[in-house]
Every structure is written in structure tokens, then in C-alpha cells.
Amino acid sequence: MNIGVSLTSREEIEVHRFSWPVSLLFPILALLIQSYLPLKMGFLRIFDLPLLVTIFFAVARRRPVPGMITGALIGTLQDALTHHPLGIFGIAKTIIGYLASSLGVKVDVDNPGSRFLMTFAFFIIHHIAYMVIDLGLVGASEPWQWGHTLIQALANGFLAVALFAVLDRFKLRN
Template sequence: MAAQRTISREGIEVFRFGPVATVLIPLLALFLQASLPLRFSTLNIFDLPLLVVIFFSVARRSPMAGTLTGCIIGLAKDSLTYAHQPIGLFGISDSIVGYIASSIGVKIDVENPGSRLLMTFCFYLLSRGIYQVLRNMAKQPIDFNWGHELGAALVNAVLAVGLFMVLDRYKQRG
């Protein structure tokens, strides 16, 4: 398994980001996510922090970094939710998404817009699925409208294609 991984790593490009981009891009995503729905309430369908997690994880191609990125951004999302809602629900789901995104980034071509669309669509649904399971585990079940979630996943996937193209400019070859 380790040998396979080494071979994969040798065959693909690994990117890194400057410290400013590493800090400011997630912060900006959180800020926009918390501010934009004030004026346009329908925009809360987007999950910008999750898209940032996916982007960083896929680009770095390091499962450990992806896990930690997902954990930190997820916990930040958690901390903006209702005060009596336990912290860690988004943290766990985004950690898992970050890990899987990094692992997939090692194995398949994730620079293609088509694969980015499909990948983000699936990761969004995975994130919501994990969140739902965790809410049930925490005895705080919520009624998911899966039709709505599928639509949201598609919208986020389309946004991700454009967003990732913008964020590609901040990549540095590792």
C-alpha cells in the first residue's frame, strides 16, 4: 500500500499555499458565508467553507493536511451556529470530507472541470449525510429534504468549478 502511494505521489503534482492565502481564504469564505445571506437569503444554499476544504485538500493531496483543514474550518462553522447546538458536527463531517478529498486527489485527475463538478457534488452530499447521522447520534434529528439537498449539491458543484479556477491562481508548486 505504501509503495503504491509513493508511486502515486511521484506521478502527480502536489501544490502548497502561502501562509496568507492559507489563513485568508478560509476566513473570507466564512465571512462571506455569514454575511451574504443577510441581503440574499437564498445564498445560504451555498457552503463556501466546504468548497474551500475540498479545494485545499485536493490541491495539497495530503490526507493529514486535508483532515486538519476540514477539522478547523468545520469547527469554525460550528461555532457560528445556534448557541445550544453542540460543536463538532460540521467539524467531523468536514474532517472526513477533507481526508477523502485528499485521498482522491492522489488517485485521480482533479484539475478537470468535469471531475471537479462531480467530485464536489458527491462531497456535498456526503457532508450532509454525515451531518445528518451525527445529528441523530446527538439526539437532535432534523428533517432533511433530500430533493433540496440534491439541488444544493448541484448548485455548489457549479459554483465550485468557477471558484476553483479563481483559487488556482494562489497555488504554488510544491
């Protein structure tokens, strides 16, 4: 149990742990669902389940190094399913993992409102990071679509509230 400087009303910030099967299974499950469901319902492509899982684990563990490693691994696996070079999602999710775990130390991220706002903001940051890498390193020429990105961020924010509530049940209590 860690004690940190916090902007929350609670004096103690809990550092949650997860069992190994949960830590392995949920990222893979997120990738699997993300890969399979758009086949049946194309609009589900706007969700980014691997990103939500990254945010959840990073925030719950509240340790930057495991958070960024989680993000890097999930992002790299996500890259492997695309036709792009490996590392674009990996770098973006590494940054998100780091930021989310750093934020989790300082801010109460257990209530639905803050979860929504946090996911909304992280989605946009993730998208910006992705675009910067894609344009700067890979040399792609994808135009910026603010409207689409905002809709995606909103949708992911709402989904995060529901998903995090489900994932909370898998936290190990001391």
C-alpha cells in the first residue's frame, strides 16, 4: 500500500494488484474482441479496447514502469495485427501507460466522472501521439479528422465507465 501526494479527498491511495491470469488474459481478450467484433459490426471499430485496458491497468497499479510496460506490450501486439510497422501503437500506448499511472497516483480515478474525463483525454492524447509518429516517423499522410476523433473519444469514455466497473471486480484485495 503506497501513500502519495494526492488531489483526492482520500488520504490513502490504493495500489491494486491483479493475478497473472487476469493480467495476461484481459489484454489478449481485448485484442481478440477488438479484432473480431468489427467483422460483424463495423461501427465497433471506433472503440479502442486495448487502449482502455492499458488505461485501466496503469491507473489501478499506479506504478509508472509497469504501466508503460503494459502499454508497450499491448500496443505492440495491436501493431502486429495491422499492416503498419510495429511500434506505432506501441509508442503511443507506452506514453499513455506512463501518464495514466502517474495520474493515478495523484488523482482519484475511481469514480465514473473522473474515469470518463480521463479516458476522453487519454484517447485524444493517444490519437495525437499516433498521428505524430505516423506522420513523423513512418511518413504517412493521413489527414487529421477532429470530428471523428472527438466522437471516438466520447464513445470510448462512456465504454470505459462500464468496462472499468466490470474490471474492478478482478482486483485483488489485501
